[in-house]
Structures are given as C-alpha cells and as structure tokens.
Amino acid sequence: EVQLVESGGGQVQPGGSLRLSCVASGFDFRDSVMGWVRQDRGKDLEWVTNIYKDGRAFYASFVQGRFTVSRDNAKNMVFLQMNNLQPADTAVYFCSTILRPGDERRGQGTQVTVSS
Numbered sequence: 191e192v193q194l195v196e197s198g199g200g201q202v203q204p205g206g207s208l209r210l211s212c213v214a215s216g217f218d219f220r221d222s223v224m225g226w227v228r229q230d231r232g233k234d235l236e237w238v239t240n241i242y243k244d245g246r247a248f249y250a251s252f253v254q255g256r257f258t259v260s261r262d263n264a265k266n267m268v269f270l271q272m273n274n275l276q277p278a279d280t281a282v283y284f285c286s287t288i289l290r291p292g293d294e295r296r297g298q299g300t301q302v303t304v305s306s
C-alpha cells in the first residue's frame with residue numbers, strides 16, 4: 191500500500207520558516223519523482239516543486255528562491271524547507287508522487303498558516 195505521511199506544518203509569522211517532512215512507503219521511492227503541492231481553502235491545487243531521483247529540482251515561479259526541496263533516499267523521505275513565508279503561502283501542503291501516468295498519489299497533508 192502506498193503511503194505518504196507529511197509533518198512539520200504549523201503557524202508562523204510573516205518572514206518565518208518551516209521545514210516539512212514526508213515519509214514514503216509502498217513503492218520504489220529511490221526511482222520516483224517526488225513533489226509537493228498545496229491547496230488553500232476554496233482554491234485549486236497548486237504545484238510547488240518536484241525533485242528527481244538524481245536530486246534535480248524544479249520550483250513554481252512563486253517560490254522565488256524561498257523554498258528548497260531535498261530527499262533522503264536511504265530513509266524514503268522528502269523535505270521542504272520554506273523560508274521567508276508570507277500569508278499567500280498559507281495552505282495545506284501535500285507530499286506527492288506519480289506512480290504512472292494518470293496515477294498521482296498524495297498524503298493527507300499538513301497545514302501551514304502564515305499570519306501575524
């Protein structure tokens with residue numbers, strides 16, 4: 191069974207930082223593209239970043255150098271370091287992977303709230 195379990199969300203003030211973690215199981219993590227997507231209440235799901243098995247990473251334009259994705263293939267984990275968080279970053283953040291075309295899996299999500 192594919193499982194993705196996120197943690198690390200919380201509430202921070204504008205300009206603050208959070209580090210999200212995701213533990214994966216039930217599929218070949220080392221050979222998989224991992225990513226993060228987010229969804230704020232009432233809005234569409236929004237892609238944030240992908241990281242490939244060789245460590246190459248790509249980011250949405252709104253990240254603007256503030257977020258860094260990384261992975262630990264030995265532990266089946268992917269991380270998202272988020273700095274200089276702004277209210278617009280408030281959302282539920284989901285760890286994701288695409289097992290095959292048309293088969294995307296996500297975890298239950300972790301809430302990130304940025305407010306003063």
